[in-house]
Amino acid sequence: MMKTLCVAALVLSLSSVCQPASLACEKLLQPVDKAPDLSGRWYVIAISSSCILQLVSRVLLPSVHVEVTSKETPNVFDFLIKLKMHGLCANETEQMFQENNKLFDVDSNNTADGNPDLLLQTGCSDCIVTKGDSVLNLLILFSRRTNITAAELKEFETQAECLGLTKTQVLDSDHDFTNCLSNEDEEAGASLLRTIQQRLNDNHAISLKCIAESSLYQGCLRVGSGNMGQYLVNEH
Structure with a gap:
């Protein structure tokens, strides 16, 4: 029974990829030919991902933008990530290494490390689209503008x-980071928890879908063996 479900899930996954016009997919999934200038501010407009990450973004509904500055080391950039969520704000800094149409994490020697994110084609003149590795499966749309067409x-x-x-x-699209609530504000924290609970209730159907997909996936991993089992892990 589980083998049948796994095969069915795989077939449905492949068929969903083939739904849009093949020529459009062939173009849109190609990496960019020329590396864009990353320096400056980029607003995160939209994401698409696995069901679990989709649920998280729906529940938290953050606004995110990234300040990118070049380092003295060639092709290395500082990424200052600013996140605002229901009035609470947070910052995170990381370094990235750009190699043509790829973005890598940076190791202690300021060299590329790990699996890269790909920069994909986009018809938006002031946008970039990044595709995460096969494990995370995260597609992100950045723009110089706070809103796009x-x-x-x-x-x-x-x-x-x-x-x-x-x-x-x-x-x-609220990127006003001048008036942020304190992370130590107990009332703000309690209000955030209530909001999260309400959003979870509003997205009950999506929550069930995520749980079902996660359970099916774990079952498929147990059923899979040898090369096919490894294939399912790598392609999920």
Whole structure:
């Protein structure tokens, strides 16, 4: 029974990738030919990902933007990530190494490390689209603008469909980081927890879907063996 479900899930996954026009997918899933200038501010407009990450973004509904500055070491950049969620703000800094159309983490020697994110084609002139590795399966749309056109968003949604990812989630566009609540504010923390609980209730159907997909996936891993089992792990 489980083998049948796993095969069915795999077939459905492959068929969902083939739904959009093949020529559109062939173009949109190609890496960019020329590396973009990363320096400056980029707003995270939308994401598409696995069901679990989709649920997290729906519940938390953050606004995120990234300040990118070049380092003295060639092709190494500082990424200052600013996140705002229901009035609470947080910052995170990481370094990335750019090699043509790839973005790598940086090791202690300022050299590329790990599996890269790919920069994919986009018709949006001031946007970049990054595709995470096969484990995370995270597609992100960045723009120099806080909002983009419906046509530009539609193109990103098509890219997500080509990859068989979940419905695109547009993030919050509030990027005012001048008036942030303190992380130590107990009332703000309690209010955030209530909001999260309400959003979980509102997204009950999605929660059940995520649990079901996660359970099915884990079952498939147990059933899979040898090369096919490894294939399912790598391609999930």
